[in-house]
Amino acid sequence: MVRRAFIMVEGHPRGNGLLYVQAAQRLGLHPITLSKDPAQYSYLADESVEAIRIDTDNVDALIGECSRLCATYDIACITGALDAVYATVGKLCRNFDLPGPNPAAIERCCDKFAQRQLLAEAGVPIPAYRLAENATDTESAAAEIGLPVILKPAAGSGSRGVRLCRNVDELAEHATYLLSGKHVWRSSPRMLVEEFAQGPYYCANIMGNEIIGIGAADFGPTPHFVCRGGAHPAPLADEEHKRIVDVSLSCLRALGLGWGPTNIEFRWTEHGPVVIEVNPRLSGAPDPQLVQLAYGVDLITEHIKLMIGDECDLRRRHSQSAGARYLVADREGTLDWIEGDIRAAAIPGVAEVKLYVGPKAPIVRRGDIRDCMGHVIAASPSLVQTEAILQRAVDSIEWSITPFPSLGEQEPHHVHGPVC
Template sequence: PITLSADPTQYDYLAAEKLEAIQVDSGNLDALIRECSRLSVRYDIAGITGFAGSDESVSATVGKLCQHFDLPGPDPISIERCCDKYTQRQLLAEADVPMPAYRLAANATEVQSFAAEVGLPVVLKPAIGSGSIGVRLCRNVEEVAEHTNHLLGGDPTQSSPILVEEFAQGPYYCTHIMGNEVIGIAAADFSPPPHFVFHQCICPAPLSDDEHRRIADLSLRCLRALDLGWGPTNIELRWTKRGPVVIEVNPRLSGGPLSVQLAYGIDLISEHIKLVIGDEWNLRRRHSNVAAWRALLPDRDGILDWIDGDGRA
């Protein structure tokens, strides 16, 4: 592997494993094309992909590079539509996919108005972004104003697209998909609000056959609505009083493919790489186990000075 990055030094393992890394502006498509063209003089480029769990804009850039060099890759237009959370919501709505109520606000005044219209509590999030950055549950008018000010950089006169969404209450599920095949469905919990930090996860989720079928069917409807179906996708849902509703569709691997590997013996990263380089993947389950993880999150603000042995942890 050869890594192209704006700052390769942020990845310690590159130096530790003596892997080749090239510094290049990864947000500049022309610069990436020039660098790949230079590499293609020395090597046959087998495939191009982004980091697992990286933000969707990387996947869109990868798709454009793959098209330029005639390599297997995702459709960048479909990926870019998913990157814009409001556009994604509109396309899903046109396909009658159940979702929380939502509005797109351009400024602080519209955020306040739409929050009242949708009904508190609401979730505020940037219309473009990833990794739950800037996503917060606002339970009253004061929290709405405070977080809006944060998203606008402290300037209420600024104009920046903010999604105002109904807080869909109920158990959280994540569907892991490769191509058009549902590999598994995991269940997860969050730390206490207002932020959505994952606390624990179990794969497969403890679902009845009917619940599993409904979530899987809804997930595949999302793929069709968004014209996805190449490579990995993970879809986040909540099971509400209305049944499953879609929170977000991410056209990439999730940040935790290890759970799927432990549960089913399917290494999603390796199978993705096979697809990227034009090989045939194998999504057959090797076994059927239950995998679970838990993050130890602090219950107060502070600075961690030391940990005295794993027994206490």
């Protein structure tokens, strides 16, 4: 019998890549990863996953490779976990007549300026914004919007290059950084200057046109936006929940989405929910695990079932509180050791403890998701109980960091739990 193949374009070294591979295997599929650098995904070797090195920016090359694989496998579906490849995934699905996202809608959505324009035209509440291509543009835009502002790349994820600029000097400094070559651009440099929407953060997890759950998260101190943790379900009143659902559905209509997964980020301001970003994909780990623990819905498995033509089951099976905490160092340097993860994992209610780094790893604080060294996930019948379990777990994890010599501090620095 010809094996049914699950093709994944790139993966995710810390997040959903492994979860997709494991879910595909449970469904009887043979996972194959196409990547520029398969070695960056350690789980491929751990799970004995077939990997093919290829330029994943070259659609024609990917079509050729998938055509070659058709001689050996029945390609059941093609997907990806990253914004950078998801439009390409849609094009491959169209080429091979497979269910998949609309590539044009994905491209519009991943261009944050185009996304903002479409949402504004549809009357969706968003922050005031301007497009900027140089430092002069950013200054003019900030003057029109009013400081403080958010300055960020017009494409990207994980808060890379996102910064709160409280005055003209900070704005000029960050614009210089983004345009100096230190920030990695996938296309020509384009920046967004946005009004700083202040208020609690929420995220809607969606499959098709159905809102599966709304979570909450909190972040470290500005000017950066490093997530410290999150929880499902978010502590919302019924009317607040309804307003976020209504705005979420408006986003899908405005952007031509509604097939497969979407996650939408909000800030609840004095005017109600304001859309910060619409991501035409699943949110990164550990969010899918939190959704599964809180509601009993496995978004990754259901996404694969949608792609291979099986019937999806998005019914909630239970209701409990699930939460996560990230482990974030408070300084740069060389990680001497990190321990306590096994002790933390043994605490009742802890669902997962995952470390992203090991001894001798360089710890460089970039002010985005890459600052996280690991995470802890827990679940219980109540948010208060879940938070207590998480606190006990992160208090069990310790590490030591020796600052880089250029920082002038040579003594190792011992830390208990996550520090932002």
